[in-house]
Amino acid sequence: MFTVIVTFFLLIVILFDFLPLRKSLSVKETVLYCVSLLIGFSALMLYGNFVELPGITGVILRAVGKLFSKSS
Amino acid sequence: MPNMPKEAISASQAVCVLILFLFGSNALFNIDAHTAQDSWISLLFALIYALPVLMIYARLMKLFPEKDLFEIIKLLFGKVTGKVLVALMTWYALHLAALVLRNFSEFIRISVMFQTPQIVIMIIMMLLVVYMTKSGIETMGRWSIFMMPFILTISLLTVILSINKIDIGNIYPIMEHGLGTIAAHAFEFFSFPYAETVVFLCLAGCYKRKESPYKLYVYSALTGTAILLLVMLRNILLLGIPMGIADYFPSFTAVSILDIGGFLAHIEGSTATNLILAGIIKITVCLAAATKGMASLFGIQNYKNIVFPLAVLTIALGFVIYRSTLEMINFLDLYPYYAIPFQLAIPILVWVVGEIKVRKMRKKETKEISS
Numbered sequence: 001m002f003t004v005i006v007t008f009f010l011l012i013v014i015l016f017d018f019l020p021l022r023k024s025l026s027v028k029e030t031v032l033y034c035v036s037l038l039i040g041f042s043a044l045m046l047y048g049n050f051v052e053l054p055g056i057t058g059v060i061l062r063a064v065g066k067l068f069s070k071s072s
Numbered sequence: 073m074p075n076m077p078k079e080a081i082s083a084s085q086a087v088c089v090l091i092l093f094l095f096g097s098n099a100l101f102n103i104d105a106h107t108a109q110d111s112w113i114s115l116l117f118a119l120i121y122a123l124p125v126l127m128i129y130a131r132l133m134k135l136f137p138e139k140d141l142f143e144i145i146k147l148l149f150g151k152v153t154g155k156v157l158v159a160l161m162t163w164y165a166l167h168l169a170a171l172v173l174r175n176f177s178e179f180i181r182i183s184v185m186f187q188t189p190q191i192v193i194m195i196i197m198m199l200l201v202v203y204m205t206k207s208g209i210e211t212m213g214r215w216s217i218f219m220m221p222f223i224l225t226i227s228l229l230t231v232i233l234s235i236n237k238i239d240i241g242n243i244y245p246i247m248e249h250g251l252g253t254i255a256a257h258a259f260e261f262f263s264f265p266y267a268e269t270v271v272f273l274c275l276a277g278c279y280k281r282k283e284s285p286y287k288l289y290v291y292s293a294l295t296g297t298a299i300l301l302l303v304m305l306r307n308i309l310l311l312g313i314p315m316g317i318a319d320y321f322p323s324f325t326a327v328s329i330l331d332i333g334g335f336l337a338h339i340e341g342s343t344a345t346n347l348i349l350a351g352i353i354k355i356t357v358c359l360a361a362a363t364k365g366m367a368s369l370f371g372i373q374n375y376k377n378i379v380f381p382l383a384v385l386t387i388a389l390g391f392v393i394y395r396s397t398l399e400m401i402n403f404l405d406l407y408p409y410y411a412i413p414f415q416l417a418i419p420i421l422v423w424v425v426g427e428i429k430v431r432k433m434r435k436k437e438t439k440e441i442s443s
Contacts, residue, residue: 017380040384
């Protein structure tokens with residue numbers, strides 16, 4: 001279900017945003033657009049297929065915890 | 073490549089944006105578990121802490137009128153250091169957008185739409201945010217000014233309607249936690265939501281030169297605090313402390329128990345709408361700031377072209393960010409420490425360097441005029 005919704009969303013983004021914008025985008029903008037989209041959708045697809053991605057909050061909590069427990 | 077036309081936002085629009093930004097996700101959680109019934113005193117302490125910092129943000133806007141934080145950083149620190157600082161602020165704006173999006177999607181999923189997949193809630197919210205960001209900061213300002221009376225009226229109405237249900241005993245004993253604990257935990261309210269307004273500096277280039285940025289920050293901080301205080305007191309007095317702390321979203325629960333003569337009941341939907349509307353403004357400000365930061369990093373003229381892919385990144389980050397609702401609540405305790413570099417260190421550094429450079433420039437100008 002999750003994967004189907006994400007794929008449908010990807011299609012919406014490409015059809016209603018990327019294609020109409022394509023001609024007005026510079027090379028730099030196109031590269032940034034595609035790379036960001038690719039990272040975002042890859043992360044969503046991996047999440048949807050139960051691949052455990054590193055939780056950012058866990059990393060931040062450990063880093064902040066270490067930093068403040070050392071200094072105190 | 074043609075330059076983008078300059079966007080402009082009036083003082084009243086900016087005040088409304090900032091008030092809704094402050095109200096945003098803070099009204100969701102509201103009661104601090106450490107200070108319990110003294111949370112409202114903690115909130116007032118936080119306002120006292122926040123005012124000097126907000127004045128620093130305002131000073132930056134005054135020193136560099138019609139320039140956003142990214143332009144100021146690049147101007148003061150040059151290419152390399154400037155890009156590092158811009159990247160840090162962009163990350164913070166993107167992370168904050170993801171945090172708020174996740175908070176609100178959790179709220180909707182837990183409180184109202186139990187069966188709907190969270191991804192659907194996130195996508196629908198994000199489509200609105202993307203539409204608003206792409207429409208420009210002026211549209212966001214006009215939308216805020218239009219929504220403000222509704223949000224204020226609903227908040228005040230729920231406070232008035234709760235008068236016959238409140239138990240004044242819930243607020244006692246006052247100062248049970250001691251001044252030290254209350255003052256220490258006020259730092260949590262300081263960083264969430266007051267100092268989060270640093271993100272607004274990333275859009276400050278749209279603020280009109282003739283309007284005072286000091287008034288902007290003072291008016292919005294005072295009004296925002298007044299609304300948050302009313303909501304907090306309503307929640308404490310209606311729910312009491314054990315329930316207020318145990319509940320993930322006390323504002324929603326507090327309003328759900330209101331019942332006026334049997335004919336006006338279950339008005340929690342209006343509060344949910346209220347919170348979501350304010351939350352959408354907060355996510356829009358964060359996403360617009362992140363997009364502007366990204367555009368500044370990669371030298372892109374029109375930031376609106378890359379709004380959608382960054383919105384997708386925000387949704388992905390929103391999922392990866394926490395593994396559970398419990399982790400989300402735990403993160404709130406450590407959030408103030410994590411946010412220090414973005415809310416305090418970078419703005420203070422930019423302010424100090426900005427003051428020095430502006431003074432040097434003025435001295436140089438006066439020397440040139442006199443010679």
